[in-house]
Structure formats: C-alpha cells, structure tokens
Amino acid sequence: MQERGQIYLNSKKQTPIDWTEQEVKDYRSTLTQCSMFSFWVIFNLSDTGLGSTLTAQAGSMYSQGIPNDFFNNFNQITIVAAIPILDYIIYPLLKKWRINFKPVHKIFVGFMLGACGSMVSAILQWRIYQTSPCGYYATTCDSPSPLTAWYEIINYGLCALGECFCYTTAYELAYTRAPDNAKGLVMALFLFNSAISSAISEGVSGALVDPNLIWPFTGIAAAGGFCAIVFLVVYWNLDKVMEKEAEERELARQEQILMPVTSNAQSLDPEAEFEMRSAIQSVH
Missing domain, CATH: 1.20.1250.20 (MFS general substrate transporter like domains)
Structure with missing residues (x-):
C-alpha cells in the first residue's frame, strides 16, 4: 500500500522517494517567490x-x-x-x-x-x-x-x-x-x-x-x-521576509534533529523534553 509522502518510480522494485512537509512548503514558497x-x-x-x-x-x-x-x-x-x-x-x-x-x-x-x-x-x-x-x-x-x-x-x-x-x-x-x-x-x-x-x-x-x-x-x-x-x-519588506524564512528553515532543521532523539528515548521525561525544545527555540 502506498504511504502518504511517497511515490514509487518502479512498481517492481518499489523504490520510494520521500519528502517532508517542510520540503513541500519550501518548494511551494520558493517557486512562488x-x-x-x-x-x-x-x-x-x-x-x-x-x-x-x-x-x-x-x-x-x-x-x-x-x-x-x-x-x-x-x-x-x-x-x-x-x-x-x-x-x-x-x-x-x-x-x-x-x-x-x-x-x-x-x-x-x-x-x-x-x-x-x-x-x-x-x-x-x-x-x-x-x-x-x-x-x-x-x-x-x-x-x-x-x-x-x-x-x-x-x-x-x-x-x-x-x-x-x-x-x-x-x-x-x-x-x-x-x-x-x-x-x-x-x-x-x-x-x-x-x-x-x-x-x-x-x-x-x-x-x-x-x-x-x-x-x-x-x-x-x-x-x-x-x-x-x-x-x-x-x-x-523583502529583508524581513528573508529573515523569517531563514528562522523557519533553521527551526525545521532543529526539529528534524530532535525527532530521532525523542523517538528513541520513549521513557524521556516530559519535563526534560520540554526543556530540550525550549533550548532549541531559544537559539532563535
């Protein structure tokens, strides 16, 4: 069954191409701009x-x-x-x-x-x-x-x-x-x-x-x-738009870094997870 976010170039080999929601958003915004x-x-x-x-x-x-x-x-x-x-x-x-x-x-x-x-x-x-x-x-x-x-x-x-x-x-x-x-x-x-x-x-x-x-x-x-x-x-206001886009891309990148950490650490304390996310966002 074809999963959301994947397409298959070859029905026999079932080779998927994955994309993230942020990548779709980036492409849409980029082509518009x-x-x-x-x-x-x-x-x-x-x-x-x-x-x-x-x-x-x-x-x-x-x-x-x-x-x-x-x-x-x-x-x-x-x-x-x-x-x-x-x-x-x-x-x-x-x-x-x-x-x-x-x-x-x-x-x-x-x-x-x-x-x-x-x-x-x-x-x-x-x-x-x-x-x-x-x-x-x-x-x-x-x-x-x-x-x-x-x-x-x-x-x-x-x-x-x-x-x-x-x-x-x-x-x-x-x-x-x-x-x-x-x-x-x-x-x-x-x-x-x-x-x-x-x-x-x-x-x-x-x-x-x-x-x-x-x-x-x-x-x-x-x-x-x-x-x-x-x-x-x-x-x-092009400079302000560029700054906002850069912040969104950096935040999305940090979120991708954080995702494996949170998924592997199933017993991670919610309070510790909140502190970790706050630390990442504070960089911005």
Missing part, C-alpha cells in the same frame, strides 16, 4: 540593448578607426573595477554610518542605472540623427556623425554598475531563499529570464531600423524605470 525574477527581463534588455542596436549606434559615430564592438568591453572593465570599490569602501562606509542599504534598495538602484543607460542611448541616437549627413538614416550612411563613439561607454558603464547592484543581489537572493536541494533549480529559473530577454530582442530585431531607433531606447528606459518603482513598492 521566483516570480520576482521576472523584473530582470526588462533590465537585461537595458543591459545588452535590443539586438545589435548599440553596436550599430557606435558605427554611426566617428570612431577614429576603432571597431564598433570594442566599446562593449567597458561593461566588463567597469564591473571588475566597481565590485571591489563597493565591497571594500562603499558598503562598509554605509554600515559605519548606520545606513540600512537593504537588498531591495540595491536592486532598485541597479534597475534605475540600467534605465538611465537606455535614456543616454536614446539621447545619443537623437543627436546622431541631428548631426549625421544622412539625417534620420544615419545607420546606413557612408559618412558618420561627427559625434565621438566614445560616448558609448556611458551606456556600458551605467549598465555595468546596475549589474553590480541588482545582479549580485539577485544571485544572493536566489541562493539564500532556495531550499538546500533546490538551489540549482532556483538559479536556473533566474537565468531563464536572460533567455526570455534574448527571445524578445531577437523577435523585434527586424523593426530596429532607421528612422525609428530612438523609440526602442526610450521605451526600454521607461519600462526599466517603471519596473524599478514597482519592485521597490512590492518588495519593500
């Missing part, structure tokens, strides 16, 4: 641009012979330079000044930086159209705009700073909020948003042509700013 990762779809579009729009934009400006795709290297350079500064200077100073820079604040700042990067690209595209010899058909023009292509590093730098705030925090949330045996699943669900962003970018790439290249950057900037505000409002 993974919906927060959907906000990163918009940020990814801000971070990488739609299709090859940023590379094409660099090609529309005066680059002094530098390849169009050279400037995206400043994304990685900015990350390498910014993370040590944040970890060893900015965050310790905020802690010293007793400023509670919560995870939701970091994510909000990251989203806003990504939105600002897209807005900078929209302004640059408008200036390219204004200064190009071919006007609003600058992408296919033989003569580039006199604007220097080095302006592109503003976008890459802002988006890279946004990654330092919201991506590192998201990895931390995905790892700490997931059950021990589901951390890989949660990370996969988080990274799946990058695939969604790539699919959106690929789907609209056919429409990314002159003379309408200002609007994709503007739309992503507006969507990024809107998502940042919505995320801040919806997950304002």
Whole structure:
C-alpha cells in the first residue's frame, strides 16, 4: 500500500522517494517567490540593448578607426573595477554610518542605472540623427556623425554598475531563499529570464531600423524605470521576509534533529523534553 509522502518510480522494485512537509512548503514558497525574477527581463534588455542596436549606434559615430564592438568591453572593465570599490569602501562606509542599504534598495538602484543607460542611448541616437549627413538614416550612411563613439561607454558603464547592484543581489537572493536541494533549480529559473530577454530582442530585431531607433531606447528606459518603482513598492519588506524564512528553515532543521532523539528515548521525561525544545527555540 502506498504511504502518504511517497511515490514509487518502479512498481517492481518499489523504490520510494520521500519528502517532508517542510520540503513541500519550501518548494511551494520558493517557486512562488521566483516570480520576482521576472523584473530582470526588462533590465537585461537595458543591459545588452535590443539586438545589435548599440553596436550599430557606435558605427554611426566617428570612431577614429576603432571597431564598433570594442566599446562593449567597458561593461566588463567597469564591473571588475566597481565590485571591489563597493565591497571594500562603499558598503562598509554605509554600515559605519548606520545606513540600512537593504537588498531591495540595491536592486532598485541597479534597475534605475540600467534605465538611465537606455535614456543616454536614446539621447545619443537623437543627436546622431541631428548631426549625421544622412539625417534620420544615419545607420546606413557612408559618412558618420561627427559625434565621438566614445560616448558609448556611458551606456556600458551605467549598465555595468546596475549589474553590480541588482545582479549580485539577485544571485544572493536566489541562493539564500532556495531550499538546500533546490538551489540549482532556483538559479536556473533566474537565468531563464536572460533567455526570455534574448527571445524578445531577437523577435523585434527586424523593426530596429532607421528612422525609428530612438523609440526602442526610450521605451526600454521607461519600462526599466517603471519596473524599478514597482519592485521597490512590492518588495519593500523583502529583508524581513528573508529573515523569517531563514528562522523557519533553521527551526525545521532543529526539529528534524530532535525527532530521532525523542523517538528513541520513549521513557524521556516530559519535563526534560520540554526543556530540550525550549533550548532549541531559544537559539532563535
């Protein structure tokens, strides 16, 4: 007879897979909370641009012979330079000044930086159209705009700073909020948003042509700013929720440790058992 809490993969071998009530609760809560990762779809579009729009934009400006795709290297350079500064200077100073820079604040700042990067690209595209010899058909023009292509590093730098705030925090949330045996699943669900962003970018790439290249950057900037505000409002108490979840998981773990002790010691004095449980709960 099949017992509650077990399933059998093979009817002949009768190999059971067991789960506990706490594991079911953890999985349900984790999968529900993974919906927060959907906000990163918009940020990814801000971070990488739609299709090859940023590379094409660099090609529309005066680059002094530098390849169009050279400037995206400043994304990685900015990350390498910014993370040590944040970890060893900015965050310790905020802690010293007793400023509670919560995870939701970091994510909000990251989203806003990504939105600002897209807005900078929209302004640059408008200036390219204004200064190009071919006007609003600058992408296919033989003569580039006199604007220097080095302006592109503003976008890459802002988006890279946004990654330092919201991506590192998201990895931390995905790892700490997931059950021990589901951390890989949660990370996969988080990274799946990058695939969604790539699919959106690929789907609209056919429409990314002159003379309408200002609007994709503007739309992503507006969507990024809107998502940042919505995320801040919806997950304002995210740190408190994380603390509560950690306490519940630790209590469940301590209860599992206690169960064999109480089951083997059938003659355990009720008073001693009460003291043991109280000692475990007092840790929290």
